[in-house]
Amino acid sequence: MPQITVDYSHPVEDAFDFGGFARELHEAAAEIAAAKPEACKTLFRPTDYCAFGYEDPRAGGHAIVHVTFGLLAGRSDETKERLTQAALELLRKYVEPEDGVVLHASAEVRDLDASYRKYDG
Template structure:
């Protein structure tokens, strides 16, 4: 906990500073949601294809970055909303504009299901 997943479509490696984003996101998660720094982990998943309305996917005019943060239950809705807003601000900072590409950035902070368990091996 927290479980952070970043789904990405199109932003080039040069446009998205993943390392800087992850570090800043972990700091925000610790500050806003009282997470432990060592518990923060972020998984980046790149998507190969995406469709926007009726547009030709070959046009490459859109990029998507969606961040999902799963936290153990018990945080106030205001805390989750503050963290969501912080994520969007960070995306604006760490995803550079690309000519002719519209960035669609979104974020969600949700409670992990009560069945959540984790396992670590050293």
């Protein structure tokens, strides 16, 4: 915990410093949400196809990055807001889309269900 998922569209793949982003995001989660740094896990999931409004998806003028945090329940709304704001600031720092590509970034925190279990082997 936390379980972090970063979904991103293909136009930012070459412009995304995954390692730097994950490292600082884990530090932010430890500081803001009282998470243990060694417990932070981030999964990056690319997609080759995204659509934006009515534009032709093949035009490639838009890129999407969405960060989802899964945390054990009990964090305040303020903590969740601080964590999502930190994620957005880090995206600004670690994603530099090519000229002409508009980056649409978002982040959210979800409480993990009571059924959440993990295994480290």
